[in-house]
Amino acid sequence: MQSDEDLLGAARGGDEAAFTALYRRRQGAVYRFALHMSGDAAASEDVTQEVFLALLQGGGRFDPSRGTLLSFLYGVARNLVLRRIEKKPPEELAEEPLADDDVLDDLTRRETIEAVRSAVLSLPTQYREAVVLCDLENASYEDAAAALDCPLGTVRSRLSRGRAMLAQKLSAKAVRSMS
Amino acid sequence: MSEDKVLQALKALAENDRDRQASFAVEARLLSDFRSRRASHRWRWVGIAAIAAGVVVVVLLSTNRAPKPAVSTVPAPAQVPRQEAAPVVAVAAPAPRKAGRKMPRPQAREVVTDFFPLMDPAPPFERGQMLRVQLPAAAMRTVGLPVREDHLADPIQADVLVGEEGMPRAIRFVRFDVQ
Numbered sequence: 001m002q003s004d005e006d007l008l009g010a011a012r013g014g015d016e017a018a019f020t021a022l023y024r025r026r027q028g029a030v031y032r033f034a035l036h037m038s039g040d041a042a043a044s045e046d047v048t049q050e051v052f053l054a055l056l057q058g059g060g061r062f063d064p065s066r067g068t069l070l071s072f073l074y075g076v077a078r079n080l081v082l083r084r085i086e087k088k089p090p091e092e093l094a095e096e097p098l099a100d101d102d103v104l105d106d107l108t109r110r111e112t113i114e115a116v117r118s119a120v121l122s123l124p125t126q127y128r129e130a131v132v133l134c135d136l137e138n139a140s141y142e143d144a145a146a147a148l149d150c151p152l153g154t155v156r157s158r159l160s161r162g163r164a165m166l167a168q169k170l171s172a173k174a175v176r177s178m179s
Numbered sequence: 180m181s182e183d184k185v186l187q188a189l190k191a192l193a194e195n196d197r198d199r200q201a202s203f204a205v206e207a208r209l210l211s212d213f214r215s216r217r218a219s220h221r222w223r224w225v226g227i228a229a230i231a232a233g234v235v236v237v238v239l240l241s242t243n244r245a246p247k248p249a250v251s252t253v254p255a256p257a258q259v260p261r262q263e264a265a266p267v268v269a270v271a272a273p274a275p276r277k278a279g280r281k282m283p284r285p286q287a288r289e290v291v292t293d294f295f296p297l298m299d300p301a302p303p304f305e306r307g308q309m310l311r312v313q314l315p316a317a318a319m320r321t322v323g324l325p326v327r328e329d330h331l332a333d334p335i336q337a338d339v340l341v342g343e344e345g346m347p348r349a350i351r352f353v354r355f356d357v358q
Contacts (some may be wrong), residue, residue: 014217016210023209028200035199048201052209109191116192134238136196137191167180170188 004069008055008062023052024104026070029076029137036132037081039121049105067146074139074147078129119169127162134159227321232298233312234339234347288354294340294349295322307342311353319352 002010003019004026010018030051034044054076055062062072120131129148133139134155145152317331336353 002193011213016213016217019213020206020210023206027205028198031201032196032199045201045205049205049208053212056209056213056295112188113195116188120189131189135227136184136193138193163182163185166189167182167185170185171180 005064008069011056019056024071027052029070030073030147033074033132033137034081034118036117036136037078038085039117040084043081043084047077047084050080051076068143071139071143071146074133074137074143075149076118082125110167115170115173116166119166119173123165124167127158127165130155130158131162132165133135134139135163227318229314229318230312230321230337230339230347230350231348233337234310234315234341237310237312237339287357288305290354290356291338291351292324294351296349297321297339297347302340302342302344304348307340307348310341312337312339322350324352 001022004022007018007022007025011022027048031044031048034047035041038044038047042161051073055073060068066072067075120136122127123131130144133144133147134141139147141152141155148155189287207269263280313334314337315331316333316335319326320331320338336355337355338351340349342348
């Protein structure tokens with residue numbers, strides 16, 4: 001299988017099949033990243049399109065020494081998403097009492113998923129993007145650091161803090177749903 | 180709630196959304212854009228090839244013919260191009276007027292663009308020649324000037340600044356306004 005970088009090189013040389021293969025390989029990850037960051041399917045489609053347009057226009061800005069092509073795509077998507085959501089103030093972390101570990105088990109699977117989706121969307125942006133990349137998209141810490149343009153340690157700390165916030169939010173939500 | 184529970188919840192969300200992706204309409208729009216870029220790219224190379232061919236022809240003609248009306252020697256500019264729009268070269272010298280002809284003839288005034296560099300980075304420029312060449316309008320796209328699709332093959336006049344080593348350094352395009 002050709003690497004992303006090889007496909008990009010061929011695509012920039014006018015190879016439509018290479019561009020199509022690269023797009024189909026990576027569009028899902030870009031789309032889901034935008035979706036989990038914004039919660040807006042239509043906006044996520046726009047972001048996906050703009051990311052790959054940017055790749056066609058400025059693929060030369062991709063520097064393999066700074067990270068993988070996927071992290072580059074995440075980085076472009078991140079900038080586009082942030083532009084769209086920056087007007088929305090991040091929700092404050094609710095200081096609600098923690099619930100028992102088993103409370104989440106009481107929610108149905110569907111409710112759980114929607115509760116998690118909602119909780120992720122309510123995280124402050126810097127924690128949300130770390131959680132979305134590392135926990136939802138299984139990006140490596142290195143890729144996440146390259147995409148977020150921050151040190152590896154920052155990714156780890158934001159991820160840790162983001163998970164802690166999620167735990168609080170989900171516990172509070174579970175408590176509310178039981179009452 | 181423990182971090183393990185949070186990770187489980189995030190994993191459930193990731194699995195639920197694993198197959199979510201942008202619609203086919205996004206791919207269709209991107210492929211359409213890719214094709215139009217590729218077509219434009221081809222015209223760009225047609226333009227470059229035409230410029231190179233024109234330069235070669237004019238250089239050959241100017242070196243094998245005496246006198247050399249189509250070529251003027253240009254002193255070394257401090258920096259390649261962005262030259263004022265003074266008409267440096269006139270290739271086709273106007274035919275001598277017939278004696279006794281009194282009707283004033285409309286005169287064509289040359290309007291030229293700025294110079295556009297053709298080499299990036301360009302080696303130091305010491306001496307060179309300015310050559311007037313005729314090119315397809317597609318050549319204007321090589322420097323980012325807009326040309327309508329149905330005029331790409333139209334002939335246009337251009338001045339090409341050629342370095343001592345024979346490489347085209349810069350180009351400007353000429354329009355004739357009849358006064």
